[in-house]
Structure formats: structure tokens, C-alpha cells
Amino acid sequence: MRLALFITCVNDLVYPATGEAVVRLLRRLGHAVEFPGAQTCCGQLHANSGYRDEALPLVRHYAEVFAPYDAVVTPSGSCAAMVREWYPRLVPEAADVAARTYELSELLTDVLGVTDTGASYPHRVAYHPTCHGMRVLGLGERPLRLLRAVRGIDLVPLPGAEECCGFGGTFALKNAGVSAAMLADKCRAAESTGADVLAAADNSCLAHIGGGLSRAGSGLRTVHYAEILAAGEGS
Incomplete structure (x- = not known):
């Protein structure tokens, strides 16, 4: 399976350790993860604020960047929801890649069949x-x-x-x-x-x-x- 990471704006700019953790985790489970450098914002902020026309180029760009991948994982429930819920409505041709976009827990449990990641966290x-x-x-x-x-x-x-x-x-x-x-x-x-x-x-x-x-x-x-x-x- 060819797997890509969609980091999201907030994580990329403020919390890069979260994206690094996702890659580290998936590699530990035996999966290679690619990071397409051309990725940008998913357009959630624009669409939620009423600027849907401004969101459309971002939707199309996301669909183009992640089209080659079998699955896209993101450590963000809100951005995953934007892609899965709104992309098919805003740009119907983006529906296919939207359906292959998963929040981390969905990818682990539903796609990879993982419930134990081998983690240790004594807190x-x-x-x-x-x-x-x-x-x-x-x-x-x-x-x-x-x-x-x-x-x-x-x-x-x-x-x-x-x-x-x-x-x-x-x-x-x-x-x-x-x-x-x-x-x-x-x-x-x-x-x-x-x-x-x-x-x-x-x-x-x-x-x-x-x-x-x-x-x-x-x-x-x-x-x-x-x-x-x-x-x-x-x-």
C-alpha cells in the first residue's frame, strides 16, 4: 500500500512533532510513509468562514497531490472531516481521494487492523x-x-x-x-x-x-x- 501523510497547516507550522510521531509510529508497524512536498492547506478555514470559492483551488490541489496514493493519513480530525465531508460536495471529482483520506485512528484500526501500537507511556x-x-x-x-x-x-x-x-x-x-x-x-x-x-x-x-x-x-x-x-x- 502506498501511504501518504497529510500534515495539515497547524501541525506543519506549530506542532511538527505530531507529524514526526505519525511517521515514526507507522514505520514501527512496518509501513513506509511518503510526504508529498507540494501539499498545502485543505481549505477548511476558507470554507467554514464562507469563502467557498476561495477554497476550491485548494480542494483541487489536494486531490491532485494525493491522487497517486492508496491511502492518506492525517493527525487531525477536523481536517479529515473537511476532506471527507465537504470535498465531494465542493468538487465532485475529489470524492475518490477524499474517500481514501483517514484520521490516524481510522487508518490504524479500520485499514491496518492495529489495536496495539507497541507504545509505552507511564502517565x-x-x-x-x-x-x-x-x-x-x-x-x-x-x-x-x-x-x-x-x-x-x-x-x-x-x-x-x-x-x-x-x-x-x-x-x-x-x-x-x-x-x-x-x-x-x-x-x-x-x-x-x-x-x-x-x-x-x-x-x-x-x-x-x-x-x-x-x-x-x-x-x-x-x-x-x-x-x-x-x-x-x-x-
Whole structure:
């Protein structure tokens, strides 16, 4: 299988360690991963903000860049949701490559049949299911199944896990007051777990939550779950 990594803008510019973790993890599982250098933004920000005409060239470019691959993996529930949910509507000819684009947990469990990545992570971890991953992709228990198999992990439930953190891309800018209130609720819930680490499938949401925790003086760290799955000996 010819497999490509779609890193996404946020990860490429701010959290490159997450993309590196995905490659390290898949190589450990015996799969080669290619990184097409011509990839750009998926157009989610444009489309979600009402600039759909401006998103179209990005959609077409994504379809062209990733057309040669059997599968495309991305460590972002929101970007995977953009590709799978909106690409077929915006540019019908992009539907084929959209169907071959997977969020990391989907690729591991549904395509590769993996539930144990061989990771070791001796920390107390709570998991926040992000909105796009939960409500659009329907990831369900996939990330949690993978995390439960990690050696040494103490995976604890997050109260109100299915409640939005308040980020929502430009929502946090246009509705700052509401966003801040939602963030405060999420931070309180996360701190109540006694966890050392809060994990999720989207670094954008983790950046929002991590900012709230930092401003509150919390010692709780935010870590993309791909970095947990790639941790341990042999990684």
C-alpha cells in the first residue's frame, strides 16, 4: 500500500512533532510513509468562514497531490472531516481521494487492523474527543481502544467529555465570550481528573485548552494522542 501523510497547516507550522510521531509510529508497524512536498492547506478555514470559492483551488490541489496514493493519513480530525465531508460536495471529482483520506485512528484500526501500537507511556492521561472527530467522522472508541493498549498508561475518564472546548476555529474569535466560558468548563473538567496529560486528536483544540490551562497556572500538559501511540522503546 502506498501511504501518504497529510500534515495539515497547524501541525506543519506549530506542532511538527505530531507529524514526526505519525511517521515514526507507522514505520514501527512496518509501513513506509511518503510526504508529498507540494501539499498545502485543505481549505477548511476558507470554507467554514464562507469563502467557498476561495477554497476550491485548494480542494483541487489536494486531490491532485494525493491522487497517486492508496491511502492518506492525517493527525487531525477536523481536517479529515473537511476532506471527507465537504470535498465531494465542493468538487465532485475529489470524492475518490477524499474517500481514501483517514484520521490516524481510522487508518490504524479500520485499514491496518492495529489495536496495539507497541507504545509505552507511564502517565495518567485523560482523552478529549474533539467535535469534528466525534460528530462528523464518528471516531467513537477508536482512539480510546488504541490508548488503552498503551503499556503503563493510566487512562482516566474526562467528565463532560463530549462537550465542545469552545475553539471551533474562527468561532473562538467571533464569539470570544461564549468560547471562553466553554473553555473554562473544559479546563475545570480536565483538572478534576488528576491527569498529568490531556490528549486529543486535534492540536488546534489542544492549543485552545492548553492556553486556558496555562493561564490558570495548571500543571496539566496537552499532548496529541499520536505522540502517545508513538512513545516507548523502539520509537
